[in-house]
Amino acid sequence: MDIHEYQAKELLSGYGVKIAEGGLAYSPEDAVQRAREIGGNIWVVKAQIHSGARGKAGGIKVCKTHDEVEAAAEVLLGKKLVTHQTGAAGKICNRLYIEAGTDIAKELYFCFLVDRVSEKIVMVGSQEGGMDIEEIAATNPDAIVKIEIEPAVGLQDFQAREMAFALGLDASLISHAVKTMKGCYRALRDLDANMIEINPLTITGSGELIALDAKMGFDENALFRRQKIAELRDKTQEDPRETAAADRGLSYVGLDGDIGCMINGAGLAMATMDMIKLAGGEPANFLDVGGGASAERTEKAFRLVLADTNVKAMLVNIFAGINRCDWIAEGVVQAVRKIDMKVPLIVRLSGTNVEEGRRIIAESGLPIITAETLAEAAEKAVAARNQVVANQAAGA
Numbered sequence: 001m002d003i004h005e006y007q008a009k010e011l012l013s014g015y016g017v018k019i020a021e022g023g024l025a026y027s028p029e030d031a032v033q034r035a036r037e038i039g040g041n042i043w044v045v046k047a048q049i050h051s052g053a054r055g056k057a058g059g060i061k062v063c064k065t066h067d068e069v070e071a072a073a074e075v076l077l078g079k080k081l082v083t084h085q086t087g088a089a090g091k092i093c094n095r096l097y098i099e100a101g102t103d104i105a106k107e108l109y110f111c112f113l114v115d116r117v118s119e120k121i122v123m124v125g126s127q128e129g130g131m132d133i134e135e136i137a138a139t140n141p142d143a144i145v146k147i148e149i150e151p152a153v154g155l156q157d158f159q160a161r162e163m164a165f166a167l168g169l170d171a172s173l174i175s176h177a178v179k180t181m182k183g184c185y186r187a188l189r190d191l192d193a194n195m196i197e198i199n200p201l202t203i204t205g206s207g208e209l210i211a212l213d214a215k216m217g218f219d220e221n222a223l224f225r226r227q228k229i230a231e232l233r234d235k236t237q238e239d240p241r242e243t244a245a246a247d248r249g250l251s252y253v254g255l256d257g258d259i260g261c262m263i264n265g266a267g268l269a270m271a272t273m274d275m276i277k278l279a280g281g282e283p284a285n286f287l288d289v290g291g292g293a294s295a296e297r298t299e300k301a302f303r304l305v306l307a308d309t310n311v312k313a314m315l316v317n318i319f320a321g322i323n324r325c326d327w328i329a330e331g332v333v334q335a336v337r338k339i340d341m342k343v344p345l346i347v348r349l350s351g352t353n354v355e356e357g358r359r360i361i362a363e364s365g366l367p368i369i370t371a372e373t374l375a376e377a378a379e380k381a382v383a384a385r386n387q388v389v390a391n392q393a394a395g396a
Helices: 005-013 028-038 066-076 133-139 157-166 171-190 220-225 240-247 266-278 295-306 325-339 354-362 374-395
Strands: 022-025 043-047 060-063 096-100 104-115 120-126 144-149 193-204 209-211 215-218 251-254 259-263 285-288 313-320 345-351 368-371
Touching: 005 022, 005 171, 005 193, 005 215, 022 028, 028 043, 028 066, 028 096, 043 066, 060 066, 066 096, 104 133, 104 171, 120 133, 120 157, 120 171, 133 144, 144 157, 157 171, 171 193, 171 209, 215 220, 240 251, 259 266, 259 295, 259 374, 266 285, 266 313, 266 374, 285 295, 295 313, 295 325, 313 325, 313 374, 325 345, 325 354, 345 354, 345 374, 354 368, 368 374
Parallel strands: 259 285, 259 313, 313 345, 345 368
Antiparallel strands: 022 096, 043 060, 043 096, 104 120, 104 193, 120 144, 193 209, 193 215, 251 285
């Protein structure tokens, strides 16, 4: 789960990370009022969406008068911002963060993230702040410094000092840098975050170290014990399909294809998507219904997949180990009868009670296409999808 910049800054400030003064605004009038409260003669109006590269998309505006603040808010509120992270769909800006202008002497990049390969926390830094880390890695990989942290031990002072020196900080800032880094690490550990990124971490003209932007990502599996973090969730910034699935206890990732998938087991789901692509199709989603797919759970999964209007065919691929194929077959038949499907349905069953499951589907009287192997199921799904497209083209 991701949160907004202003939320991340509020959390990090509680761990000793210095931030510029700012306030939230939902209207141009709010924006002007926040600027008045902050004071000074320069403000930054920032669109709050779950994406980086907002500046390149026109989502960050520097203003020198209250009229400019109001005008910037008028432009940004309700605007769809498209970045390389949002994709073509973009994300709508519904709130703004008004921040005091900062005298920037130098911009740095700083991040903590969980490395699943090494099973450690990695501290990442670069003297080239203000850029996407992917861009830094592509143009100047030597500029990136990485330090691995053993979770059982935690971030040590010498590691924080090592990073501070690698960032080229003056000796007078080392102590402040160590405090900032250790504060970020405590936030990562205490809040079950899996990523904290400060970009840019700035050195001001007066010699202070300030986080001018902040991103935090959290382990959704730990939200049950982090109620205050869960309350920061903004569902308007998420794929509505994925949000609906999460609310129903299903593992779903929306994709750009048009062949809907309902599968049990993450590994089988990945293999099924690969087979669909090998057969010349494009999967519309990743959906793992888990090992205990009851009739009710199966129906929820069907409705979720078919809620995507791009879906032109649906493939159900179930290997019944914990579950039973006859139970799955009954759930599929029940779901199809309740939903009144308008797209072709391909079902492949394997495992416990597979013969009984196939019999239930065959005797249901429903136009369900069956397959015995995964390769056959993928080929039939792509063929059915192509037929739908051809029929639509002929009808047009």
